[in-house]
Amino acid sequence: xxxxxxxxxxxxxxxxxxxxxxxxxxxxxxxxxxxxxxxxxxxxxxxxxxxxxxxxxxxxxxxxxxxxxxxxxxxxxxxxxxxxxxxxxxxxxxxxxxxxxxxxxxxxxxxxxxxxxxxxxxxxxxxxxxxxxxxxxxxxxxxxxxxxxxxxxxxxxxxxxxxxxxxxxxxxxxxxxxxxxxxxxxxxxxxxxxxxxxxxxxxxxxxxxxxxxxxxxxxxxxxxxxxxxxxxxxxxxxxxxxxxxxxxxxxxxxxxxxxxxxxxxxxxxxxxxxxxxxxxxxxxxxxxxxxxxxxxxxxxxxxxxxxxxxxxxxxxxxxxxxxxxxxxxxxxxxxxxxxxxxxxxxxxxxxxxxxxxxxxxxxxxxxxxxxxxxxxxxxxxxxxxxxxxxxxxxxxxxxxxxxxxxxxx
Amino acid sequence: xxxxxxxxxxxxxxxxxxxxxxxxxxxxxxxxxxxxxxxxxxxxxxxxxxxxxxxxxxxxxxxxxxxxxxxxxxxxxxxxxxxxxxxxxxxxxxxxxxxxxxxxxxxxxxxxxxxxxxxxxxxxxxxxxxxxxxxxxxxxxxxxxxxxxxxxxxxxxxxxxxxxxxxxxxxxxxxxxxxxxxxxxxxxxxxxxxxxxxxxxxxxxxxxxxxxxxxxxxxxxxxxxxxxxxxxxxxxxxxxxxxxxxxxxxxxxxxxxxxxxxxxxxxxxxxxxxxxxxxxxxxxxxxxxx
Numbered sequence: 246x247x248x249x250x251x252x253x254x255x256x257x258x259x260x261x262x263x264x265x266x267x268x269x270x271x272x273x274x275x276x277x278x279x280x281x282x283x284x285x286x287x288x289x290x291x292x293x294x295x296x297x298x299x300x301x302x303x304x305x306x307x308x309x310x311x312x313x314x315x316x317x318x319x320x321x322x323x324x325x326x327x328x329x330x331x332x333x334x335x336x337x338x339x340x341x342x343x344x345x346x347x348x349x350x351x352x353x354x355x356x357x358x359x360x361x362x363x364x365x366x367x368x369x370x371x372x373x374x375x376x377x378x379x380x381x382x383x384x385x386x387x388x389x390x391x392x393x394x395x396x397x398x399x400x401x402x403x404x405x406x407x408x409x410x411x412x413x414x415x416x417x418x419x420x421x422x423x424x425x426x427x428x429x430x431x432x433x434x435x436x437x438x439x440x441x442x443x444x445x446x447x448x449x450x451x452x453x454x455x456x457x458x459x460x461x462x463x464x465x466x467x468x469x470x471x472x473x474x475x476x477x478x479x480x481x482x483x484x485x486x487x488x489x490x491x492x493x494x495x496x497x498x499x500x501x502x503x504x505x506x507x508x509x510x511x512x513x514x515x516x517x518x519x520x521x522x523x524x525x526x527x528x529x530x531x532x533x534x535x536x537x538x539x540x541x542x543x544x545x546x547x548x549x550x551x552x553x554x555x556x557x558x559x560x561x562x563x564x565x566x567x568x569x570x571x572x573x574x575x576x577x578x579x580x581x582x583x584x585x586x587x588x589x590x591x592x593x594x595x596x597x598x599x600x601x602x603x604x605x606x607x608x609x610x611x612x613x614x615x616x617x618x619x620x621x622x623x624x625x626x627x628x629x630x631x632x633x634x635x636x637x638x639x640x641x642x643x644x645x646x647x648x649x650x651x652x653x654x
Numbered sequence: 655x656x657x658x659x660x661x662x663x664x665x666x667x668x669x670x671x672x673x674x675x676x677x678x679x680x681x682x683x684x685x686x687x688x689x690x691x692x693x694x695x696x697x698x699x700x701x702x703x704x705x706x707x708x709x710x711x712x713x714x715x716x717x718x719x720x721x722x723x724x725x726x727x728x729x730x731x732x733x734x735x736x737x738x739x740x741x742x743x744x745x746x747x748x749x750x751x752x753x754x755x756x757x758x759x760x761x762x763x764x765x766x767x768x769x770x771x772x773x774x775x776x777x778x779x780x781x782x783x784x785x786x787x788x789x790x791x792x793x794x795x796x797x798x799x800x801x802x803x804x805x806x807x808x809x810x811x812x813x814x815x816x817x818x819x820x821x822x823x824x825x826x827x828x829x830x831x832x833x834x835x836x837x838x839x840x841x842x843x844x845x846x847x848x849x850x851x852x853x854x855x856x857x858x859x860x861x862x863x864x865x866x867x868x869x870x871x872x873x874x875x876x877x878x879x880x881x882x883x884x885x886x887x888x889x890x891x892x893x894x895x896x897x898x899x900x901x902x903x904x905x906x907x908x909x910x911x912x913x914x915x916x917x918x919x920x921x922x923x924x925x926x927x928x929x930x931x932x933x934x935x936x937x938x939x940x941x942x943x944x
Contacts, residue, residue: 287761289872291770423919452915457876459867462664462797463911463918470657483772483868490774490866494784494794517772517868 277320278313278581280305280568281346281370283336283361285353286325289457289483292513293353293560297375298323299553300561301350304568307548314572315579322346328353330360337361341368347581348373350567353560355379355398355425365390370583371590373570375563378531379425380433380650383610387652390587392609394570394602395563396531398429399650401615403643405477405505406437408527408617408636409445414475414503416446420464420488421479423453430479430507448473454484461488465495475503485509486517498523505529510618512558515629522630524620531559532599533616536637542598556627566597570604591654607647607654614638659788661912662905667797669904670804671863675877676884677811677896678855684828684891685848688738689746691753694878695760696853699726700860701869702764705773715778715865723857730853734846742845757874765871777865796866803862807855808897815893824848828891883922887929889939898937 282301284294298321305319313319322344324336333352340346349365349372352358358377365372366388374382374393378401383393409417417438421427435447450471452464461480465488468476480488485506492498508514510530515522522528534546534556545565549557557565574589575581592606603612618632679693703722707713713721733756741748776782777796784792815821826834827844835841859877867873880903888899903922910921929936 286770287765287871288875289772289868289870291765291871292772295770450915452911453918454911454915455919457872458911459873459876460664460668460907461911462668463661463908464915466657466660466664466791467912467915483870483872486772486774486868486870487866490868491794494792494796494866496784496792513772517774519774521774 275317277318278315278575279320279322279344279346280571281337281340281344281349282321282323282564283326283333283340283349283351283357284323284376285328286323287327290328290353293376293482293511293558294325296513296558296561297351297353297564299549300557300564301568303545303548303552303561304565308568308572314575315581319568319572326351326353326357328357330357333357333361334364337364337368337372341370346370347583348571348586350375350564350571352377355381355429358382359386359425362386362388362391368583371571371574371587373567373590375567376531376560379429380645381425383608384645384650384652387608387650387654389654390583392587392590392604392611394567394597394604394611394613395559396613396615397610398426399433399645400610400613400638400640400643401507401529401531402430402433403437403645404615404617404636404638405434405507405527405529406441407638407643409434409438409475409477409503409505410441412475412503415444416448416473417475417477418448418451418468418471418473419477419479420452420454420461420468421477422456422481422484424456426481427453427456427479431477434477434507454480457484459487461491462495465492465497469495469497469500473502475505477505477507478509479507481508481511482514485511485514489518489522493521493523498526503527505617509620510616510632511560512556512629513560516555519628520623520630522620524622524630526620527617528620528630528632529615529617531613531615532562533559533618533632533635534562535632536616536635537599539598539600541596545598556629562598566595566599566602569597570595570602605644605647608650608652609654610644610650612640612644614640614643657791657912660791660793661908663787663793663801664797664912665904665908666901667800667804667904668907669901670808671800671859672880672884672903673804673897673900674807674862675856675859676881676888676900677807677893678852678859679881680885680888680891680893680896681824681855682849682852683885685824686738686742686749686845687746688741688749688753688849690852691750691878692733692756692760693753693852693856693881694874694876695757695764696726696730696856696874697860697863697877698764698871698874699729699760700857701775701864701867701873702768702860703857704861704864705768705775705869708775709773718864719858719861722861723854726857726860727850727854730850731846734849738849739842739845757878761871761874768871770871773869775864775869781865794866800862800866807858811893880922883926885936886926887936889933889936892936892938895936895938902937 286294326333509528594603618635621631621633704718884899889895
């Protein structure tokens with residue numbers, strides 16, 4: 246493209262002269278910077294995509310109101326992954342080649358992330374994952390263009406294992422969805438717990454119902470008859486709502502068991518369950534809106550509640566923070582070139598609602614930690630359970646070392 | 655033994671709810687020769703209407719149980735008159751395409767009207783909580799209610815098909831529409847009526863399911879796959895087939911999830927494959943021309 250082309254020069258000059266006077270102010274750089282997002286926007290988990298989109302919209306309107314990035318407005322192009330890897334790959338290609346987005350973000354499911362991440366280098370655009378938690382995408386599947394701003398399964402399960410180790414429960418089992426997320430949650434939880442407390446028993450009879458199983462009664466009965474003392478529950482979304490209601494009916498919560506819900510404090514789920522989420526069980530989330538006392542978080546939570554009427558979920562926070570991460574990277578490079586942005590994100594620190602966040606250079610995983618708490622009384626205004634005994638873990642202590650991740654960048 | 659009793663009862667309540675939904679799919683196929691992909695979407699509409707009537711308007715479960723299925727039946731009449739009637743004579747594959755489009759339209763409409771959120775509906779006061787039936791094993795009262803509703807419908811449908819004029823007309827229209835017309839049966843009316851009846855059953859299933867399952871925009875897609883498995887196992891277009899298929903799938907879920915949790919994902923499809931292998935028309939299927 247560097248070859249000199251006299252005809253092109255003449256046409257360009259002619260065009261430039263035609264565009265004299267005021268029209269000249271419209272330089273090529275003033276068209277908006279496009280963010281391409283891929284979330285689940287239909288089906289059972291559509292509520293997760295909706296929260297993410299709200300987080301993005303909020304960040305974009307804040308940034309555009311204060312002058313944009315590099316003097317240009319931000320604009321969103323969003324696609325539905327339907328929770329399927331093949332659909333997400335199509336969507337990413339459409340966003341990059343057809344909509345000409347400058348950067349990519351999103352992903353709600355581990356299965357989708359495992360499928361999409363290996364195809365990202367061919368697109369030459371950075372991708373910030375804001376939700377999907379499989380350790381693989383910042384582990385053995387890592388690549389130069391993929392980053393994750395949210396907590397991964399390994400971080401969350403290491404924190405969970407610390408809480409589990411403090412309890413009296415010795416015999417542990419799990420109920421989780423029958424795909425990457427459920428199985429990896431149990432595997433990482435078990436390994437971390439064995440490290441801290443070698444005398445625990447990880448039971449052989451585990452329950453992995455189909456994702457979207459609707460009736461969890463057989464599995465609940467199975468666990469209740471198994472004399473487990475602790476149960477790790479990694480069901481999420483509509484599955485978790487179904488599970489909690491059916492478990493309540495069967496007297497599951499009256500048994501003396503330590504119960505840990507790995508994504509139970511998702512506001513999407515708490516809103517649906519209201520006071521039917523039992524009190525006194527351990528609930529985790531990648532970000533709890535009430536856990537961080539800093540100015541960015543206060544402003545974010547207030548703006549979010551003002552705009553949408555309910556507190557932000559972790560998915561909204563991850564998406565919101567990712568937009569600001571891209572802003573910082575673009576201001577550092579002074580342009581929107583994909584490979585340059587990927588370089589800028591590597592090792593970059595920025596301020597997010599959950600404090601100062603750094604994309605670790607070795608595996609591109611954000612150094613963030615989960616929040617765990619016991620479900621408490623209902624919040625008087627927000628209509629969801631509060632979290633008591635709130636625990637915010639040190640990201641350095643719950644993250645795997647780069648060597649452990651298997652990522653070689 | 656108490657565990658097995660609870661698992662069997664659980665299989666029955668999963669199976670009978672599936673029956674209520676799948677039998678509508680089967681009746682519609684039998685009479686209209688249409689495989690209705692949108693059947694699950696109609697089930698979802700029933701559940702969302704129940705949510706609206708009960709949670710937003712504060713009406714009782716009984717009202718929802720009566721009003722929501724009727725409202726969905728009316729919507730079905732509109733769908734039939736506007737689009738479906740053009741494809742009665744076409745190949746079954748065309749009906750799959752058209753009803754798949756309907757499914758997408760209804761799914762998106764539900765999301766536009768009610769949003770993407772997950773909702774819950776509380777069972778009526780009388781049916782909350784659980785009772786001890788097998789020794790100390792608790793069983794939810796609402797699940798017993800589902801079993802009762804299912805059994806009542808099995809009996810009512812059997813009666814309608816075998817003992818009433820309306821049922822005989824339906825069966826006549828299913829067997830040979832031209833002959834039925836020659837005998838002065840208004841088959842157009844029958845066909846529309848059957849489609850509305852199928853939709854009524856789907857929506858009734860939705861209202862019954864709402865108090866124990868999450869009301870969310872994906873609930874229709876989940877149930878339609880299950881219903882197709884029921885139909886494959888039981889046999890397309892037959893009423894006893896829908897019952898047999900639903901009970902078999904209920905047992906697969908209820909016992910499989912309880913005793914073989916490691917392979918529960920596989921079991922429904924193993925069941926389906928075995929039936930296709932040994933009885934290609936389904937357990938009760940008589941043949942493709944029924």
